[in-house]
Amino acid sequence: MSETIAFDSTTFRHVLGHYPTGVCVVTAVEDDGAPTGMVVGSFTSVSLDPPLVAFFPAKNSQSWPRIEKMGKFCVNILASDQQPLCRQFAAKGAEDKFAGVSHRVSANGSPILDGVVAWIDCALEAVHEAGDHYIVLGRVMALEVASPGKPLLFFQGGYGEFAHLS
Numbered sequence: 001m002s003e004t005i006a007f008d009s010t011t012f013r014h015v016l017g018h019y020p021t022g023v024c025v026v027t028a029v030e031d032d033g034a035p036t037g038m039v040v041g042s043f044t045s046v047s048l049d050p051p052l053v054a055f056f057p058a059k060n061s062q063s064w065p066r067i068e069k070m071g072k073f074c075v076n077i078l079a080s081d082q083q084p085l086c087r088q089f090a091a092k093g094a095e096d097k098f099a100g101v102s103h104r105v106s107a108n109g110s111p112i113l114d115g116v117v118a119w120i121d122c123a124l125e126a127v128h129e130a131g132d133h134y135i136v137l138g139r140v141m142a143l144e145v146a147s148p149g150k151p152l153l154f155f156q157g158g159y160g161e162f163a164h165l166s
Helices: 009-016 064-070 083-090
Strands: 024-029 035-040 044-047 052-055 072-077 103-105 111-113 118-130 133-145 152-155 158-161
Touching: 024 064, 024 083, 024 111, 035 064, 035 083, 052 118, 064 072, 064 118, 064 133, 072 111, 072 133, 111 118
Parallel strands: none
Antiparallel strands: 024 035, 024 072, 044 052, 052 133, 072 118, 103 111, 118 133, 152 158
């Protein structure tokens, strides 16, 4: 059953832009040893038992197929002062998104970016099609709060940080 949609993609983005999202970089190491990564603003916890998380890469992403092929990845939750790092990883067609990026490798073999608020190391659990995106489920293998602080947020087309109410 198909219904007529009474709005366009611009309206859809505008309305949903009023809901803030955290900003993460999903990383992996390819077969040739080269690190790869992509920015996601659609990360969420899914389940405690088993421990599952999810994110939603676009089907036209150039980075996602390279990460998917590895079968494991690390979600790096960016700190509010890491907007330049976010822009570096969001650049389309960038040859080396890791140029000048300090990181270490997790026990699972994926890059953990220095200075992130937290990281979640995952094994790929499942991938489901969802419109023009995929739903990626990751089984959490290890996780840690690395640098307690404010996360980078995306809201109404711009970046910011969280502030507690009095």
